[in-house]
Amino acid sequence: xxxxxxxxxxxxxxxxxxxxxxxxxxxxxxxxxxxxxxxxxxxxxxxxxxxxxxxxxxxxxxxxxxxxxxxxxxxxxxxxxxxxxxxxxxxxxxxxxxxxxxxxxxxxxxxxxx
Amino acid sequence: xxxxxxxxxxxxxxxxxxxxxxxxxxxxxxxxxxxxxxxxxxxxxxxxxxxxxxxxxxxxxxxxxxxxxxxxxxxxxxxxxxxxxxxxxxxxxxxxxxxxxxxxxxxxxx
Numbered sequence: 001x002x003x004x005x006x007x008x009x010x011x012x013x014x015x016x017x018x019x020x021x022x023x024x025x026x027x028x029x030x031x032x033x034x035x036x037x038x039x040x041x042x043x044x045x046x047x048x049x050x051x052x053x054x055x056x057x058x059x060x061x062x063x064x065x066x067x068x069x070x071x072x073x074x075x076x077x078x079x080x081x082x083x084x085x086x087x088x089x090x091x092x093x094x095x096x097x098x099x100x101x102x103x104x105x106x107x108x109x110x111x112x113x114x
Numbered sequence: 115x116x117x118x119x120x121x122x123x124x125x126x127x128x129x130x131x132x133x134x135x136x137x138x139x140x141x142x143x144x145x146x147x148x149x150x151x152x153x154x155x156x157x158x159x160x161x162x163x164x165x166x167x168x169x170x171x172x173x174x175x176x177x178x179x180x181x182x183x184x185x186x187x188x189x190x191x192x193x194x195x196x197x198x199x200x201x202x203x204x205x206x207x208x209x210x211x212x213x214x215x216x217x218x219x220x221x222x223x224x
Binding site: 042043044045046049057059090092101102103104105106107108 | 150156157159
Protein backbone atom coordinates (compact mmCIF):
# COMPACT_ATOMS: atom_id res chain seq x y z
CA UNK A 1 0.00 0.00 0.00
CA UNK A 2 1.12 3.52 -0.76
CA UNK A 3 1.80 5.89 2.10
CA UNK A 4 2.55 9.58 1.99
CA UNK A 5 4.29 11.29 4.87
CA UNK A 6 4.86 14.99 5.42
CA UNK A 7 7.15 16.64 7.93
CA UNK A 8 6.96 18.53 10.15
CA UNK A 9 3.33 18.31 11.17
CA UNK A 10 3.35 21.97 12.18
CA UNK A 11 5.81 24.85 12.33
CA UNK A 12 5.85 28.27 13.91
CA UNK A 13 8.50 30.45 12.30
CA UNK A 14 9.59 34.07 12.33
CA UNK A 15 9.35 36.36 9.32
CA UNK A 16 12.63 36.31 7.44
CA UNK A 17 13.67 32.87 8.68
CA UNK A 18 14.32 29.91 6.34
CA UNK A 19 11.93 27.01 5.84
CA UNK A 20 12.13 23.45 4.63
CA UNK A 21 9.11 21.14 4.35
CA UNK A 22 9.37 17.54 3.28
CA UNK A 23 7.23 14.89 1.67
CA UNK A 24 7.94 11.19 1.14
CA UNK A 25 5.91 8.66 -0.81
CA UNK A 26 6.42 4.97 -0.12
CA UNK A 27 5.11 2.06 -2.13
CA UNK A 28 4.89 3.77 -5.51
CA UNK A 29 7.73 4.25 -7.97
CA UNK A 30 8.05 7.31 -10.21
CA UNK A 31 4.92 9.12 -9.06
CA UNK A 32 3.96 12.61 -10.19
CA UNK A 33 4.38 14.86 -7.15
CA UNK A 34 2.68 18.13 -6.29
CA UNK A 35 2.87 20.88 -3.68
CA UNK A 36 -0.27 22.81 -2.76
CA UNK A 37 -0.88 25.74 -0.45
CA UNK A 38 -4.17 26.43 1.34
CA UNK A 39 -4.79 29.70 3.17
CA UNK A 40 -6.86 29.32 6.32
CA UNK A 41 -10.48 28.88 5.23
CA UNK A 42 -9.46 29.12 1.60
CA UNK A 43 -9.11 27.08 -1.54
CA UNK A 44 -6.07 25.16 -2.73
CA UNK A 45 -3.46 26.60 -5.00
CA UNK A 46 -0.99 24.37 -6.81
CA UNK A 47 2.59 25.58 -6.32
CA UNK A 48 4.85 23.01 -8.01
CA UNK A 49 4.78 19.68 -9.72
CA UNK A 50 7.40 17.12 -10.64
CA UNK A 51 7.21 14.12 -12.94
CA UNK A 52 10.73 12.85 -12.36
CA UNK A 53 13.79 13.17 -10.14
CA UNK A 54 15.59 16.48 -10.50
CA UNK A 55 12.81 18.10 -12.52
CA UNK A 56 10.38 20.58 -10.94
CA UNK A 57 7.95 22.93 -12.63
CA UNK A 58 6.72 26.07 -10.92
CA UNK A 59 3.03 26.84 -11.26
CA UNK A 60 2.80 30.04 -9.24
CA UNK A 61 5.42 32.35 -7.83
CA UNK A 62 5.20 32.74 -4.07
CA UNK A 63 8.89 33.20 -3.21
CA UNK A 64 9.16 29.47 -2.66
CA UNK A 65 11.22 26.80 -4.35
CA UNK A 66 10.93 23.05 -4.63
CA UNK A 67 13.26 20.17 -5.35
CA UNK A 68 12.99 16.46 -5.95
CA UNK A 69 16.27 14.94 -4.82
CA UNK A 70 14.98 11.35 -4.86
CA UNK A 71 12.19 9.52 -6.64
CA UNK A 72 10.15 9.35 -3.46
CA UNK A 73 10.98 12.75 -1.95
CA UNK A 74 9.72 16.28 -2.60
CA UNK A 75 11.05 19.30 -0.69
CA UNK A 76 9.55 22.78 -0.42
CA UNK A 77 11.74 25.59 0.85
CA UNK A 78 12.49 29.25 1.09
CA UNK A 79 15.37 31.25 2.49
CA UNK A 80 13.17 34.05 3.79
CA UNK A 81 9.64 33.57 5.06
CA UNK A 82 6.91 36.16 4.60
CA UNK A 83 3.75 36.58 6.67
CA UNK A 84 1.80 35.58 3.57
CA UNK A 85 3.41 32.13 3.64
CA UNK A 86 1.25 31.09 6.58
CA UNK A 87 -1.20 28.33 5.76
CA UNK A 88 -1.57 24.63 5.18
CA UNK A 89 0.93 22.96 2.84
CA UNK A 90 -0.14 19.75 1.18
CA UNK A 91 1.91 17.30 -0.82
CA UNK A 92 0.13 15.01 -3.27
CA UNK A 93 0.98 12.24 -5.69
CA UNK A 94 -0.64 10.72 -8.72
CA UNK A 95 0.16 7.99 -11.19
CA UNK A 96 -0.62 10.12 -14.21
CA UNK A 97 -0.86 13.80 -15.12
CA UNK A 98 -3.52 16.21 -13.94
CA UNK A 99 -5.84 15.44 -16.84
CA UNK A 100 -6.12 11.75 -16.09
CA UNK A 101 -5.96 10.60 -12.52
CA UNK A 102 -6.89 11.42 -8.97
CA UNK A 103 -4.30 12.87 -6.67
CA UNK A 104 -3.70 11.48 -3.21
CA UNK A 105 -2.90 14.01 -0.56
CA UNK A 106 -0.60 13.79 2.43
CA UNK A 107 -1.63 14.83 5.95
CA UNK A 108 -0.23 18.34 5.47
CA UNK A 109 2.01 20.76 7.36
CA UNK A 110 0.46 23.72 9.12
CA UNK A 111 2.75 26.75 8.97
CA UNK A 112 2.36 29.88 11.07
CA UNK A 113 4.65 32.80 10.28
CA UNK A 114 4.88 35.47 12.99
CA UNK B 115 -6.50 32.74 -15.93
CA UNK B 116 -8.83 29.79 -15.84
CA UNK B 117 -11.29 29.61 -12.96
CA UNK B 118 -13.53 27.17 -11.17
CA UNK B 119 -16.50 28.68 -9.37
CA UNK B 120 -18.24 26.77 -6.63
CA UNK B 121 -21.68 28.27 -6.22
CA UNK B 122 -22.62 27.30 -2.69
CA UNK B 123 -20.23 28.38 0.05
CA UNK B 124 -22.40 26.65 2.66
CA UNK B 125 -25.13 24.05 2.41
CA UNK B 126 -27.25 22.61 5.18
CA UNK B 127 -29.47 19.58 4.68
CA UNK B 128 -31.40 17.28 6.97
CA UNK B 129 -30.02 13.81 7.54
CA UNK B 130 -31.40 11.44 4.95
CA UNK B 131 -32.10 14.18 2.40
CA UNK B 132 -30.05 14.81 -0.75
CA UNK B 133 -27.38 17.47 -1.23
CA UNK B 134 -26.23 19.03 -4.47
CA UNK B 135 -23.09 21.09 -4.97
CA UNK B 136 -22.60 22.95 -8.23
CA UNK B 137 -19.45 24.11 -9.99
CA UNK B 138 -18.70 25.90 -13.22
CA UNK B 139 -15.41 26.17 -15.07
CA UNK B 140 -14.02 28.43 -17.77
CA UNK B 141 -11.44 26.34 -19.65
CA UNK B 142 -13.09 24.56 -22.58
CA UNK B 143 -10.08 22.23 -22.69
CA UNK B 144 -10.71 20.89 -19.17
CA UNK B 145 -11.16 17.15 -19.36
CA UNK B 146 -10.91 15.86 -15.80
CA UNK B 147 -13.11 16.87 -12.86
CA UNK B 148 -12.40 15.42 -9.40
CA UNK B 149 -14.13 16.09 -6.11
CA UNK B 150 -12.40 16.12 -2.74
CA UNK B 151 -13.63 16.16 0.83
CA UNK B 152 -11.87 17.94 3.67
CA UNK B 153 -12.85 17.40 7.29
CA UNK B 154 -12.02 20.09 9.82
CA UNK B 155 -8.29 20.50 10.31
CA UNK B 156 -7.45 17.60 8.01
CA UNK B 157 -6.11 16.95 4.55
CA UNK B 158 -8.07 16.31 1.37
CA UNK B 159 -9.60 12.96 0.59
CA UNK B 160 -10.57 11.95 -2.94
CA UNK B 161 -14.31 11.37 -3.33
CA UNK B 162 -15.21 10.82 -6.98
CA UNK B 163 -14.23 12.08 -10.40
CA UNK B 164 -15.57 12.31 -13.94
CA UNK B 165 -13.85 12.62 -17.29
CA UNK B 166 -15.14 14.59 -20.22
CA UNK B 167 -15.94 11.51 -22.30
CA UNK B 168 -18.98 10.80 -20.09
CA UNK B 169 -21.70 12.98 -18.63
CA UNK B 170 -22.61 10.95 -15.57
CA UNK B 171 -20.82 8.78 -13.05
CA UNK B 172 -22.21 7.10 -9.96
CA UNK B 173 -20.52 5.53 -6.99
CA UNK B 174 -22.84 4.31 -4.24
CA UNK B 175 -24.55 7.43 -2.81
CA UNK B 176 -22.54 9.82 -4.98
CA UNK B 177 -23.30 10.94 -8.52
CA UNK B 178 -21.39 13.43 -10.61
CA UNK B 179 -23.03 15.11 -13.60
CA UNK B 180 -21.11 16.94 -16.30
CA UNK B 181 -22.60 19.40 -18.80
CA UNK B 182 -19.79 20.32 -21.17
CA UNK B 183 -21.89 22.78 -23.15
CA UNK B 184 -22.69 24.81 -20.06
CA UNK B 185 -19.26 24.12 -18.55
CA UNK B 186 -20.96 22.95 -15.39
CA UNK B 187 -20.60 19.92 -13.16
CA UNK B 188 -22.26 18.90 -9.94
CA UNK B 189 -21.97 16.47 -7.05
CA UNK B 190 -25.13 14.78 -5.81
CA UNK B 191 -25.14 13.02 -2.45
CA UNK B 192 -28.23 10.96 -1.61
CA UNK B 193 -29.36 9.68 1.79
CA UNK B 194 -26.97 12.02 3.58
CA UNK B 195 -25.37 10.90 6.83
CA UNK B 196 -23.65 12.85 9.63
CA UNK B 197 -20.25 11.70 8.38
CA UNK B 198 -20.90 13.51 5.09
CA UNK B 199 -20.39 16.79 6.95
CA UNK B 200 -17.22 18.38 5.58
CA UNK B 201 -15.95 20.93 3.08
CA UNK B 202 -16.22 19.68 -0.49
CA UNK B 203 -13.94 21.00 -3.22
CA UNK B 204 -14.53 20.62 -6.91
CA UNK B 205 -11.65 20.91 -9.35
CA UNK B 206 -11.01 20.99 -13.07
CA UNK B 207 -7.87 20.24 -15.04
CA UNK B 208 -6.52 23.24 -16.90
CA UNK B 209 -3.27 24.85 -17.95
CA UNK B 210 -1.36 21.80 -16.77
CA UNK B 211 -2.71 21.92 -13.25
CA UNK B 212 -5.78 21.26 -11.15
CA UNK B 213 -7.81 24.38 -10.46
CA UNK B 214 -9.92 24.15 -7.33
CA UNK B 215 -13.17 25.80 -6.42
CA UNK B 216 -13.55 27.77 -3.22
CA UNK B 217 -15.16 24.91 -1.31
CA UNK B 218 -18.66 24.20 0.00
CA UNK B 219 -19.19 23.54 3.68
CA UNK B 220 -21.83 20.85 3.92
CA UNK B 221 -23.62 20.45 7.24
CA UNK B 222 -25.93 17.54 7.93
CA UNK B 223 -28.63 18.34 10.49
CA UNK B 224 -30.12 15.57 12.63
